[in-house]
Amino acid sequence: MLSSSLRMWLSWCSILWLAQSSFQASVLGERSLTALSNDAMAKLLTTPDPVKNIDPRNPSSHLSKILIPRAPDTQNNTFVRNYLISTLKGLNWHVETDEFEADTPVGRKKFANVIATKDPDAPRRLILSAHFDSKYFPSYPMNQVRLLHAVIQYSLTCLQFVGATDSAAPCAMMLDAAEALNPLLEARMKRIKNGSQLDDEDEDVGDLTLQLVFFDGEEAFKDWTDTDSIYGARHLAEKWDTTYISPHTKRRLMNDVTTELAAIEHLILLDLLGAKQPLIRSSFIDTAWMFDHMVAVEERLGTNGAFAYDEEQSMAPGKWTSYFVKRNKDIFHMGGIGDDHLPFLNRGVSILHIIANPFPRVWHSSKDDATALDIPTMRRWNLILRVFLAEYFELEPKGSKSRSLNDPEEEEADRYVARSVSELSL
Numbered sequence: 270m271l272s273s274s275l276r277m278w279l280s281w282c283s284i285l286w287l288a289q290s291s292f293q294a295s296v297l298g299e300r301s302l303t304a305l306s307n308d309a310m311a312k313l314l315t316t317p318d319p320v321k322n323i324d325p326r327n328p329s330s331h332l333s334k335i336l337i338p339r340a341p342d343t344q345n346n347t348f349v350r351n352y353l354i355s356t357l358k359g360l361n362w363h364v365e366t367d368e369f370e371a372d373t374p375v376g377r378k379k380f381a382n383v384i385a386t387k388d389p390d391a392p393r394r395l396i397l398s399a400h401f402d403s404k405y406f407p408s409y410p411m412n413q414v415r416l417l418h419a420v421i422q423y424s425l426t427c428l429q430f431v432g433a434t435d436s437a438a439p440c441a442m443m444l445d446a447a448e449a450l451n452p453l454l455e456a457r458m459k460r461i462k463n464g465s466q467l468d469d470e471d472e473d474v475g476d477l478t479l480q481l482v483f484f485d486g487e488e489a490f491k492d493w494t495d496t497d498s499i500y501g502a503r504h505l506a507e508k509w510d511t512t513y514i515s516p517h518t519k520r521r522l523m524n525d526v527t528t529e530l531a532a533i534e535h536l537i538l539l540d541l542l543g544a545k546q547p548l549i550r551s552s553f554i555d556t557a558w559m560f561d562h563m564v565a566v567e568e569r570l571g572t573n574g575a576f577a578y579d580e581e582q583s584m585a586p587g588k589w590t591s592y593f594v595k596r597n598k599d600i601f602h603m604g605g606i607g608d609d610h611l612p613f614l615n616r617g618v619s620i621l622h623i624i625a626n627p628f629p630r631v632w633h634s635s636k637d638d639a640t641a642l643d644i645p646t647m648r649r650w651n652l653i654l655r656v657f658l659a660e661y662f663e664l665e666p667k668g669s670k671s672r673s674l675n676d677p678e679e680e681e682a683d684r685y686v687a688r689s690v691s692e693l694s695l
C-alpha cells in the first residue's frame with residue numbers, strides 16, 4: 270500500500286472541485302433509498318449474530334480463518350482463498366477465480382482474485398471488495414503456520430504480519446454481509462427467475478446483483494510503485510475491460526452494456542477497517558449520495574441503540590460519535606488514496622472508498638494483529654453494511670411495510686430493534 274505520508278500528501282493536495290448539485294442527481298445514478306421496516310431491520314441486525322463472523326476469539330469464525338500470514342503465492346494464501354471460495358459456494362453463490370502470474374521485485378509470483386456473484390445472469394453488478402493478501406515481509410517465517418493448532422497458530426502469528434485491519438477484518442465483514450443478506454437475495458432471485466410479477470421496487474434494481482471481489486496482491490513486495498502494487502486489481506480491471514459480455518441469457522441480452530467492466534454500477538472498496546473510531550471521508554462526487562446514505566444508516570442505527578454492545582457503552586445513544594467526516598456538499602476531494610480501486614477508476618468505474626484516513630496506528634507493523642481490532646467497532650461495521658446493502662438492493666421481505674424515517678408511530682418498534690440487538694449481545 271502506498272506509504273502513509275505520500276498518501277496523505279495526495280489526499281490533501283487533491284483538487285477541490287465545486288460541483289453543481291443538479292449534475293449529481295441526473296448524471297450520477299443517484300437514487301433515493303427507502304429505509305427498511307423495523308421488522309426487516311430487527312431480523313437483519315440479529316441474524317446471524319453480528320459478532321459471530323468477526324470474532325477473533327473464536328477459532329472457527331470467518332475472521333480467524335483469514336487472520337494468518339497470507340502473502341501471495343504461499344500455502345497460507347491458497348488456504349485463505351479456498352476458505353473464501355468454499356464459504357461462498359456454501360451460500361450458493363457463483364464463484365470464480367482470476368488466476369495469473371506476474372513479475373515482482375522478488376521474482377515471478379502466482380496470484381488469484383476471488384470473484385463471487387449472487388446472480389451471474391444479472392446484467393449489472395454492485396461490487397463490494399477488499400484485498401485478501403497480506404503484505405510480504407521477508408524477515409518473517411511463513412511456512413507451516415496453518416498446520417498448527419489454532420492456539421499455537423495464534424501465538425505464532427503474533428510474531429508475523431497478519432494484516433488484521435489490512436484487510437482481514439474487511440474480508441470477514443464481506444462474508445458477514447453475504448451471509449446476512451443471502452436469504453433476501455435468494456428470495457428476490459426466485460421471484461425474478463420464476464417470472465413472477467415484479468414489484469415497482471424490483472423493477473428499479475431487478476437487473477442488479479451483488480458481487481464480492483477479494484483482490485490478491487494488493488500489497489507491494491518492496492516499495493509501493495505503479496508496477497509493484499495492486500497486482501490483482503490491475504489484472505482484473507484490464508481483463509474485464511476487454512471481456513465482451515456473452516449474452517447467454519435473455520436478461521443480459523436486453524441490457525446495453527458491452528463489457529464486464531461496463532456492467533459495474535459502483536465498486537465499493539473496504540480497507541484498513543476494524544480498529545477503534547476510524548475516520549472515513551467521501552472522495553468521489555459520483556458516489557457522494559451513497560456515502561451520505563451510509564452516514565444516514567449509521568445515524569439511524571446509533572440513535573436506536575444498535576451500537577451499544579456488551580460493556581461498550583461509549584456507543585450508546587447520545588454518546589457514540591460518527592465514523593464519517595461530514596461531507597461539504599459543494600466541495601469534493603478528488604484523487605484520494607492509492608488502492609485497489611485505481612485501475613477501475615481510471616477506466617471510468619464509479620468508486621466508493623471506505624478506508625480509515627488517517628490509517629490505523631498499527632499500519633504495516635506486526636502490531637496489526639487481533640489486538641488492533643475492536644469487536645464493537647467491527648460489529649458496528651457489520652450492522653452498517655447489512656442495512657446499507659439491504660436498502661441499496663431494496664431487499665424488503667415480501668409483505669413487510671416500508672417505513673419513513675422519524676415516524677413517531679414507529680418509536681416503539683425502534684425500541685424493539687434496540688432491545689433485540691442488545692439482548693443478543695449479552
Ligand SMILES: [Zn+2]
Pocket residue numbers: 270404435488633
Ligand atoms: Zn497494507
